Amino acid sequence: MGRRQRTLIALAALASLVALTGTVAAQSENRDLIDGLEYQLLYVALPLTVFVLIILVYAAVKFHDNDDPEPTTEDPALEITWTVATAIILLFVGLSGYSVLVNPYVSPSQSIATEDPDRDEFDSFDDLPDSDDEEVFVRGYQWEWQATYPDSNVTTENEIVIPADENVTIWLTSDDVVHSLFVPDLGIKQDAFPGDFTRARTIVSDPGRYDVVCAEFCGAGHSRMAASIVAVDSETYDQWLAEHDTKDTVTDAPALE
The missing domain is CATH 2.60.40.420 (Cupredoxins -  blue copper proteins)
Structure with missing residues (x-):
């Protein structure tokens, strides 16, 4: 099996995994927000996972009989690239999560005190803000x-x-x-x-x-x-x-x- 065939098989497997995670109609605004965040993160995590696994399998197959390993040569450009890529991914995850967590349907307690700053506490349901x-x-x-x-x-x-x-x-x-x-x-x-x-x-x-x-x-x-x-x-x-x-x-x- 050639390299091109292996690549096509890997891409087909990835496409199948993504298809299996297709969204379904949410039954509430809350569920829609939470599911949307999960799918966003999943679409990022799946390709990264497949990429890492391919590298792992490649290294295990290529170097399993290497009795005289040599240290990896320095490559500043590669190091800068994966550092920047990691930072971008983490920034995406943070912004995606934050945008959902601050939504009033997910975190509705914009604190009662914020809605009624003149009240420090409430004694009954009748005291709650409209x-x-x-x-x-x-x-x-x-x-x-x-x-x-x-x-x-x-x-x-x-x-x-x-x-x-x-x-x-x-x-x-x-x-x-x-x-x-x-x-x-x-x-x-x-x-x-x-x-x-x-x-x-x-x-x-x-x-x-x-x-x-x-x-x-x-x-x-x-x-x-x-x-x-x-x-x-x-x-x-x-x-x-x-x-x-x-x-x-x-x-x-x-x-x-």
């Missing part, structure tokens, strides 16, 4: 999640109903120990602290039911602290709130079509 999003207040406790809807006096247990295709802010707190709201399919993860309030922000594009787990060990019932985020279209969401708009109502999520 986010201009559809808001849901979620309280974690051993070992359940309770969601309340401030404008409708609706409360649910272990089901967090949100409208699809809208900006949604989930304000989180805890009644006892540290919990963490984690929705893998939506790319949402935010801790809930006793006596403090944190924020998770999202836009869910596909109506459906998404599993929620607690990602912070919180006691003997930690593994059972499961819930669901139920995303429905805006009309269904408004109708569901209106049907249960009575004080202290505890209800189930609307049925998905």
Whole structure:
């Protein structure tokens, strides 16, 4: 097999690997941002990995019987080239990661203090600044999640109903120990602290039911602290709130079509 054939095979293998990592439709803005970053880094990492492996195999085959090795000759131009190339790659990784990490859907806690600099702390959900999003207040406790809807006096247990295709802010707190709201399919993860309030922000594009787990060990019932985020279209969401708009109502999520 000639050098050209080996090169073509290597390029075909690389193309196959890249094709296998093709993007799929994300179900939320959060997931889209995280997946986009992963694919950017993957497209850089795969060619580098293949390049290093080819050099490694080449060196192992060419020099495996070399009983009298000689030191590599100095090559300043080559050293400068790989140093600059490494710096460029690291800069790309840093800028790509930073652009995603500062996005309000990935790191939504642009700190509550930033949104309301006149307040150092908040005593209840009622004190939180207005986010201009559809808001849901979620309280974690051993070992359940309770969601309340401030404008409708609706409360649910272990089901967090949100409208699809809208900006949604989930304000989180805890009644006892540290919990963490984690929705893998939506790319949402935010801790809930006793006596403090944190924020998770999202836009869910596909109506459906998404599993929620607690990602912070919180006691003997930690593994059972499961819930669901139920995303429905805006009309269904408004109708569901209106049907249960009575004080202290505890209800189930609307049925998905």
